Amino acid sequence: MRIAVLGTGMVGSAISGKLAELGHDVRVGSRTASGGTVEFADAAAHGEIVFNCTNGAASLDALAAAGANNLAGKTLIDVANPLDFSGGGPALFTDTTDSLGERIQAAFPDARVVKSLNTINCNLMVDAASVPGDHVVFVCGNDDAAKAQTRGLLGEFGWPAERVLDLGDITAARGTEHYLMLWLRLMGATGGPNFNISVSTMPR
């Protein structure tokens, strides 16, 4: 499948590397083309699916550079978090009535935005089995077909269907993004980023 990965940081590198390893036809988009990467718009034009792996604070600008016409009708998997380090410590630049996922969907109404993978470290994103247990990854978005397509790729990353939890429409990104505030504390308590959460429910 032709896939665009926007962003060349750790997240973009992990996802583009894994997708290429899986045999997909990947183009990596960056602000300026350089060895191995093309401009955002060229990558987005190539992809049938687009991953947003840019820095959350720069995501709307990066997607504008990618071009609304290059995103229209496509599944846009938003992996970014609205992290804000301007105040010294990690915080979010959104409040609890808002999310980056919603801002992206609002800014690009013809894209089919699915928020996913933003709750886990980039190595774990593409290698679910590297941490034992029935830990989960979340998806949310307004388009069921786009979520199904995302689930397919998650399956290729090692996430079985029963460990992909659908939280509903894109407003659920408020939940998965704000969870980052707990994730950061769990990283401290567990001694590193290689962890994830499972959900246990009462037997019915």
Next chain:
Amino acid sequence: MRIAVLGTGMVGSAISGKLAELGHDVRVGSRTASGGTVEFADAAAHGEIVFNCTNGAASLDALAAAGANNLAGKTLIDVANPLDFSGGGPALFTDTTDSLGERIQAAFPDARVVKSLNTINCNLMVDAASVPGDHVVFVCGNDDAAKAQTRGLLGEFGWPAERVLDLGDITAARGTEHYLMLWLRLMGATGGPNFNISVSTMPR
């Protein structure tokens, strides 16, 4: 042990009921005394340990009514969440650089505030085994002795020591309170409030 439970809602009722069942000498505090409850100040004066189970939006006022002198030196277990329904949907009235737990510690500097139990439904708080699995409860606060005392009570509620995760000082309340935004979505996805999360880490 003499324990004060401030608040007569579902959370206060679950906690005070369980503590009484365990044989503790419990007084339940409310804004006005009525059958079975005393005023906030009378409850707080009685308790060697104080639970804040009031509505988050009203917690600082309730604790002021309880009296700083009645909280000084005591372990104050803050179970409240800064939930705000004024906008229609659930949101928090704190941003990610702040938390109710920190506001309470700042307002009552002589109390030894421990944030705990706010990430789970009230029935599960006092009966950890009602949901299977190694799901966890968090503690955070600035005073290690107060956290140890809290762990003791959590043990009586069925939480073994290895399932009580210490996230550090009271600023970690930003994490456990903002997790509520994910909790609310998980409640929708799992069909009810009787669930909790476990944490899996990569083997070292």
